[in-house]
Amino acid sequence: MAIQTATPPSTGTVSASGDQADIALRIENVSKAYGAFYALRSVSLNIRRGSIHGLLGENGAGKSTLVGIISGQRTPSSGEIFLNGKPIVGADVRAMEEAGVFLVTQEPMIIDHLSAAENLMLGIWPSKGGFVRWRTLKADAARMLTGSGIDPNVNAGRLNAVARRKLNILRAMFSGGKVIILDEPTAALTVPDRSQLFDFMRALKNDGVTFIFISHYNDEILEICDAVSVLRDGSLAGGSKDIAAMTSGQLSELVLGRDLVLFQRARRSFADEPVAIRLRNVAAKHVKLEELDIRRGEIVGFTGLPGAGAKELAKTIFGLNGTATGSVSLAGNEGEPLPDHPQAAFDRGIAYLSDDRRKDGVVGHLSIAENIALSSLERRATFGFVQGSAESSLCKTYFNSMGIKAPNAGAVVNTLSGGNQQKVCLGRVLATEPKLLILDEPTRGIDVGVKQDVLRIIDALSKTGVSIIIVSTDTDELVRAVDRVCVFRDGTIHETIIGDDITTERLRRAPSKPETVR
């Protein structure tokens, strides 16, 4: 189906006047309503051709909805979209792609067992009479990939994160992309990777490609974008045609609608507190730890390069890292073997929150209430029957105390934004009333406002006597939220940084000997 150009509305004043000629995409009064709830409320935007346009906003502010409408995945309830001055009517994803608008999602859509060249040509194979012309395919792919540093013949599964993102952007361009939407393309990239990706984007921009760049990070927006628009609660909160006129503080204020107060934990000494958790001689896959004590109410940060053991130890304590030897003692119980399954861990007061909530954090098609109750069903059951009243009061408690943004606790988790899904997960593990709470990257992929909420919840919890481990590679988070940082290398604690020594500079230096990460 091709894009149909509708006749301009009778009241319309749409004409390609000189000033509009360099506008690639114009969005006018676009709204999207789900029942009585407005995900977008008359948003208007102009995106200049050959520019990188930043789109900023909290989770649930409407970025995904807007991007979904621009890319043809969703249809707006009202409003109009003009591509190169022509109104777009009834376009689906395919039609938008034919018109040159591509969405590159957070999860690179790459088929691992095919070569880079084949991935580049997926769905647009050069063919003759239904047969793929392999020689043309390989030649075209090689030409496209020159300068990107990607070998066209290599299996896509062996490419690193930045190469995969590049491959997706190139694929969008090769398919005729003129407006490319990048949804948080820097997630999980290292600093050098990120600047490499930005150089690549700048080069493409100079060739006339228009980008819409979605990010949570002000510094990225300020570094790469030419213009910026900020969404808040479904409306356009502000923006600028000229990024040079904006500061990070102004952006944060636009995003949150108020001056953001960053959370900072008040540090104190834990020497007088009783030891709450004792780990001894823990050995498992990628883990070899002699001893670690965590005191009552203490927050310990685990950090290190991938594979260094921080994440692996956290999983081992929770019974998720295969067979492990060693012991963990929680207040009162001496030297019990490590739990062999999450259920055993929960029973002993150890709770864990995964870093990948979609993969193993939430059950997406169940409701918020059902997810919150999931780990503590047995505590609220008699003879295997769940007590409805106890359960609903529990869910209400956590639904409210976590500040989950949803119509009610019956809402399906899949419909929530990432930050709110994370709050649901947190509610689920807190409902088990743990003595030791392990959080794996608790604020990854959630925006700065919700991040402060999550850190405050964790801080308040530690004051009730719960000991907490935060596994994190986010130095800012470690500086603000923990009492002690354990830096991991080769499966064990390489060094420990305590109290006021925990600074960004100190942490940046910490994993000094970078291992080769495959």
Next chain:
Amino acid sequence: MSTVVTTTAPKDTPDKEVGMHRIIGWVLHNVVWIWLVALILGFGMFNEFFLTVLNMQNITVQATVLGMLGLAVALPLLVAEIDLSIPANLGFSSAIGALAYSDWGLPWFPAMLIGIAVATLVGFFNGLCITKLRMVSLIQTLSMMIILQGALLALTQGKTLTNLSDGYVWIGQATTIGGWPLMPLILLVALALIGVLLRMTILGRSIYAVGGNPLASNSAGIRVDRVKIITYTIAGFLAGVAGFLLASWQMAITSNQGSSYLLYAIAAPIIGGVSVFGGRGNVVGILGGVLLLTVIQVGLAITNVPSFYVGMIGGFMIFIAVAIDAVRVRYFA
């Protein structure tokens, strides 16, 4: 062609549109039941016998065995697996029960219990293979189906077992008030029990969670393997009860008892809204799917449709039901 939705939606009467959308959504949501009523009325117009009490009684009896099987098939589907061996398990286990009476000389009741126990064990074994050995459920249960069908043939030596005790066949013939048969009550009890199990127990909640996201369920402290094994075991038990009921009702066990139920037993829960991807579905939907298929079968049998066309027309009717359901999931889920 796909529906064209204009980006410039009319500004007037959005409430009316929302209301219309809701009505269509409701209709499609209950499409199994609406389709069922429509078919009953339709068949009733073609043949006045269809709407008689006698025929309704006949439909409920016929629905009983299919209903038990549909329930049994639905349980593995809910944990995002499948069990194709259930109808074969029905035939095999009922033959064991019958032989325990006729050849080993046991009283009919313990003999019948042995049959059901065998079916339960088969279900348990399937569960073990799928979880502990990580066998693919589609192929593992397919092979189990072939094994059990072969074993039934071997047991019966190709003959039909008719040496069944009066006690054994009683329940298949017993009637209650007004001549309504007893058998459908057992299906209702089973539906109620499984319904309570799914909605109100830890196990039920775990089944939906495991079917929705096994990794998250594991991290949430659910013993995923255990839940799957229990699910398969209950499915086996239900197949055993269905085997007893079918043999009791027909007063015979043929050498391919149950195998004709395979496709219908899988279709019924899916028509009733049980997702093949796991985690979605309920007993009311399963009952709807079972009744729909039974009405189609009985209706085609007693209207004057030439027998050569019955299979094809029945297939089309199921096709329409599934197509409507697909539309519902696509636009109104």
